[in-house]
Amino acid sequence: MPQYLKGKGGEEMLRKLMRVVLTIVGAIVGYGVFLLARFLLSVSGYEQRLNLSSTQEVFIAILCVIIFGLIFFRLTPTLGKQGSKVADNIETDLQKLSTNDIVMGTVGLIAGLIVAYLISRIYMGIPNILAFILNVVTYLVLGFLGVVIATKKGPDIRSAWLNSKRGMSSGGRNKGKHDASPKIFDTSVIIDGRIADIMKTGFIEGTIVIPEFVLVELRHIADSSDSLKRNRGRRGLDILNKIQSEYGIEIYNTEAEKALDEIPEVDVKLLKLAQIMNGKVVTNDFNLNKVAGIQGVEVLNINELANTLKPVVLPGEEMSLFLVKEGKEHNQAVAYLDDGTMIVVEEGRRYIGKNIRVLVTSVLQTAAGRMIFAKPHTK
Numbered sequence: 001m002p003q004y005l006k007g008k009g010g011e012e013m014l015r016k017l018m019r020v021v022l023t024i025v026g027a028i029v030g031y032g033v034f035l036l037a038r039f040l041l042s043v044s045g046y047e048q049r050l051n052l053s054s055t056q057e058v059f060i061a062i063l064c065v066i067i068f069g070l071i072f073f074r075l076t077p078t079l080g081k082q083g084s085k086v087a088d089n090i091e092t093d094l095q096k097l098s099t100n101d102i103v104m105g106t107v108g109l110i111a112g113l114i115v116a117y118l119i120s121r122i123y124m125g126i127p128n129i130l131a132f133i134l135n136v137v138t139y140l141v142l143g144f145l146g147v148v149i150a151t152k153k154g155p156d157i158r159s160a161w162l163n164s165k166r167g168m169s170s171g172g173r174n175k176g177k178h179d180a181s182p183k184i185f186d187t188s189v190i191i192d193g194r195i196a197d198i199m200k201t202g203f204i205e206g207t208i209v210i211p212e213f214v215l216v217e218l219r220h221i222a223d224s225s226d227s228l229k230r231n232r233g234r235r236g237l238d239i240l241n242k243i244q245s246e247y248g249i250e251i252y253n254t255e256a257e258k259a260l261d262e263i264p265e266v267d268v269k270l271l272k273l274a275q276i277m278n279g280k281v282v283t284n285d286f287n288l289n290k291v292a293g294i295q296g297v298e299v300l301n302i303n304e305l306a307n308t309l310k311p312v313v314l315p316g317e318e319m320s321l322f323l324v325k326e327g328k329e330h331n332q333a334v335a336y337l338d339d340g341t342m343i344v345v346e347e348g349r350r351y352i353g354k355n356i357r358v359l360v361t362s363v364l365q366t367a368a369g370r371m372i373f374a375k376p377h378t379k
Contacts, residue, residue, distance in 0.1 A: 019076040026072025030064040039130065104150040112146020113139060180206030182279035183300070186270055187217050189282050191236040194302055196243055209279065210240065213269055271297050310339050310370065317360045318377055321345070323352045343372040351376060 116139040123131040189195050222233030263269050274281050280298040292299045321335040333348030358374040
């Protein structure tokens with residue numbers, strides 16, 4: 001409520017003003033009811049049977065105006081309370097909306113009203129009252145649909161428009177690149193660093209998207225007071241510079257992410273951005289991989305790729321290994337392949353610090369990687 005209306009006198013003045021306005025609205029509604037009733041009587045043929053004179057019609061019209069005016073006058077306190085509640089609810093809902101939703105909703109409303117205006121031209125040959133009702137319904141329905149479609153599908157529409165604009169601006173130079181879906185990098189895959197070598201081989205196609213919130217997170221990690229985190233963050237920034245300078249990959253911030261300002265979690269933003277852009281998330285995060293699968297977002301997991309590319313070892317094969325330490329169980333020794341795969345050698349404790357020939361007995365595949373079991377091979 002405005003400041004000048006606060007207080008007992010201001011509230012009383014506001015109630016009186018509202019009562020006058022609602023009484024006038026009731027009178028207008030009463031006259032509209034009279035016109036609608038006369039139209040329905042003329043269509044059905046009862047108007048000729050009644051044979052009302054002009055004076056009688058004027059009297060009935062005045063009577064409708066007075067009755068509905070009095071009804072609205074008496075209902076002013078109830079309507080005022082309900083109107084106040086509706087206004088408060090609208091204000092609460094507007095506060096929850098982001099600026100982007102309000103802008104898109106306004107654009108959708110304007111588009112819906114324009115379409116409603118074009119459709120309303122069809123009603124010009126229809127009698128006035130019926131045309132008025134159809135016009136009101138058309139404007140309300142199409143205006144509502146415009147707001148709903150713009151707020152729900154606005155980011156998708158804008159993303160498609162931006163992508164088509166980028167494709168037109170790039171011409172035919174990067175046609176194959178833009179045909180592939182965008183690849184959205186998260187923080188973990190940038191810090192890991194292996195993505196730079198994978199990109200060098202040409203296995204990553206499409207536009208590389210580094211969202212602004214990922215850059216912010218990297219910068220915060222690089223500025224951390226923890227030395228380990230600080231080194232990881234600086235390594236991630238170095239990898240980004242390497243990708244941009246050596247491989248000629250365009251790194252940019254998509255405008256579609258402005259719709260994500262209200263989402264605090266970075267992982268949720270990444271998945272939402274992937275849905276908006278119809279892209280794929282490149283990550284090393286196991287949990288993000290699982291959540292993306294639930295939401296139907298495609299993920300390229302570097303760890304899964306690394307596990308897939310590890311050399312295949314089958315039971316019964318022989319290999320030469322250097323045993324480096326004891327195993328957890330009695331009389332075990334541990335060795336490692338060049339790719340980091342751990343091999344547990346049964347009865348190999350006495351060979352620690354030596355190169356020996358082993359025979360693979362079994363291979364255990366887990367989500368974290370592979371574990372190979374072997375035993376010393378004696379001829």
